[in-house]
Amino acid sequence: GAGVSQSPSNKVTEKGKDVELRCDPISGHTALYWYRQSLGQGLEFLIYFQGNSAPDKSGLPSDRFSAERTGGSVSTLTIQRTQQEDSAVYLCASSFRLAGMGDTQYFGPGTRLTVL
Amino acid sequence: DQQVKQNSPSLSVQEGRISILNCDYTNSMFDYFLWYKKYPAEGPTFLISISSIKDKNEDGRFTVFLNKSAKHLSLHIVPSQPGDSAVYFCAATANAGGTSYGKLTFGQGTILTVHP
Numbered sequence: 041g042a043g044v045s046q047s048p049s050n051k052v053t054e055k056g057k058d059v060e061l062r063c064d065p066i067s068g069h070t071a072l073y074w075y076r077q078s079l080g081q082g083l084e085f086l087i088y089f090q091g092n093s094a095p096d097k098s099g100l101p102s103d104r105f106s107a108e109r110t111g112g113s114v115s116t117l118t119i120q121r122t123q124q125e126d127s128a129v130y131l132c133a134s135s136f137r138l139a140g141m142g143d144t145q146y147f148g149p150g151t152r153l154t155v156l
Numbered sequence: 157d158q159q160v161k162q163n164s165p166s167l168s169v170q171e172g173r174i175s176i177l178n179c180d181y182t183n184s185m186f187d188y189f190l191w192y193k194k195y196p197a198e199g200p201t202f203l204i205s206i207s208s209i210k211d212k213n214e215d216g217r218f219t220v221f222l223n224k225s226a227k228h229l230s231l232h233i234v235p236s237q238p239g240d241s242a243v244y245f246c247a248a249t250a251n252a253g254g255t256s257y258g259k260l261t262f263g264q265g266t267i268l269t270v271h272p
Binding site: 044073075088096131148 | 188190192197198199200201202205245247249251258259260261262263264265
């Protein structure tokens with residue numbers, strides 16, 4: 041497809057379980073971002089990838105959160121030992137990241153995570 | 157510390173009239189600004205952007221104005237249509253010099269309702 045895709049679209053899990061969320065960016069986009077939107081909140085930055093490396097992980101809320109990107113393409117966000125406060129919509133975005141230029145990010149549809 | 161603020165949680169407008177959505181920011185390092193539209197259960201859709209070297213950018217019915225001295229931007233939609241009803245987010249990033257990684261800082265969003 042032409043846009044950013046994410047899977048699953050919905051995930052319901054029990055507290056304490058691990059979950060993996062997947063993002064397929066737009067082909068050729070070098071930069072990939074994860075954000076999340078909790079209920080009633082704005083979008084919150086989690087992590088940024090340039091290629092396969094993550095120069096900015098400053099938004100990850102705890103060490104239960106990790107992410108990787110392979111082949112400069114697909115990224116996986118993993119949440120270990122999920123807690124109820126992890127319930128949110130997790131959004132992935134990608135862009136052509138050119139230093140010093142405006143960076144328009146294109147978003148996927150998101151994964152709605154519910155932790156019971 | 158909310159660096160990007162949308163002080164109006166909602167806005168109601170009659171079809172055919174102008175919609176004006178406002179956004180204020182505090183970080184003087186921000187140099188690229190974007191507006192996104194979001195429908196329920198979908199990811200944000202990019203609408204229009206503006207670099208800090210400009211004070212206006214226009215694309216069809218959408219115009220974004222930037223007042224750097226006031227750290228204020230606004231999105232004008234003329235004429236408004238019922239299909240424009242959605243949540244609108246402004247976002248900002250710092251790109252100059254390649255020292256930032258392009259992460260977006262979002263406002264809380266404004267719900268726009270356009271009545272037929």
